[in-house]
Amino acid sequence: MNIDQAQLADAATISRLHGACFVRGWSERDVANFLASPGAIALIASTEKPVGFVLARLVLDEAELVSIGVCHAGRRSGVGRALVERLRSLLGERGVRVIFLEVAADNASAIALYGQVGFRSSSRRSHYYPRENAAPIDAIVMRLDLPWRAPCGS
Ligand SMILES: CC(C)(COP(=O)(O)OP(=O)(O)OC[C@H]1O[C@@H](n2cnc3c(N)ncnc32)[C@H](O)[C@@H]1OP(=O)(O)O)[C@@H](O)C(=O)NCCC(=O)NCCS
Structure with a gap:
């Protein structure tokens, strides 16, 4: 499996994957706007073709995991975990100290994935x-929470 940092030209690919994973998918324009926004980071996982993505936003030493999805055929093969682990190390290299995310309380697969990678529940938003x-x-x-590391280049 390859995991590569996505560029603006990958907006259509991410939009297609997003649409396959969520009821309300992001259009190509939504994805392009996200990729062009400050602090945006996106990774694409590919086997023979793209199978998964993760989107995050970095602000100073905090980041938010905004969205992640793996196409149905690619699930339960470690793609999601590999994407989150790569994101974690990329953000760590950039000096991020904490990554946040929000997940629906009924999304057992995503909660299990995040738990495996070290995320812990910190609060709850009712009826969200x-x-x-x-x-x-x-x-x-x-x-x-990530261990402190000097950002690359500092
Ligand atoms: C959540 C999602 C990204 C997981 O991707 P994946 O590639 O299947 O995950 P992995 O194969 O890396 O699984 C890693 C761990 O997550 C957990 N997990 C993944 N899918 C699971 C499922 N269907 N049921 C229970 N646990 C699951 C397991 O702990 C798994 O480890 P294991 O296989 O050793 O038991 C994928 O199911 C998906 O795209 N879901 C729809 C979109 C979504 O809900 N995104 C998250 C929004 S917050």
Whole structure:
């Protein structure tokens, strides 16, 4: 598996993967706007073709894991974990001390993945994610503290 840092030209690929993973997918323009925004970092995992992505945003020494998805056929093969681990080391090299994320309380697979990589639950937002014909679901806020390292180039 290859994991590469995405460029603006990868917006269509990420949009396609995102649409395959989420009910409300991001358009190519949404992804391009994200990639062009300050502090944006995106990784794409590929086997024979792109199978997964992770998007994050870095502000000073904090980062947010904004979105991650692996296409159905590529799941349960370690792609998600590899993406989060690569993101973690990339952010660590850039001087990030803590990574936050929000995950729906009913997303057991994502919560298990984040837990495996070292994220811990830090708070909960009630009724955060709307659900069609059902009560909104809480968001769990998770954090991962990274050991201090001088940012590369400093
Ligand atoms: C969450 C997601 C990214 C996981 O990707 P993946 O490539 O299948 O994950 P991995 O194969 O690296 O799994 C790593 C660990 O996560 C957990 N996990 C992953 N899928 C799981 C599932 N369906 N059920 C339970 N645990 C699961 C397991 O602990 C797994 O380790 P194991 O295989 O050794 O048991 C993928 O299921 C996905 O794209 N889901 C839809 C989008 C989404 O919900 N994104 C997160 C939004 S916050």
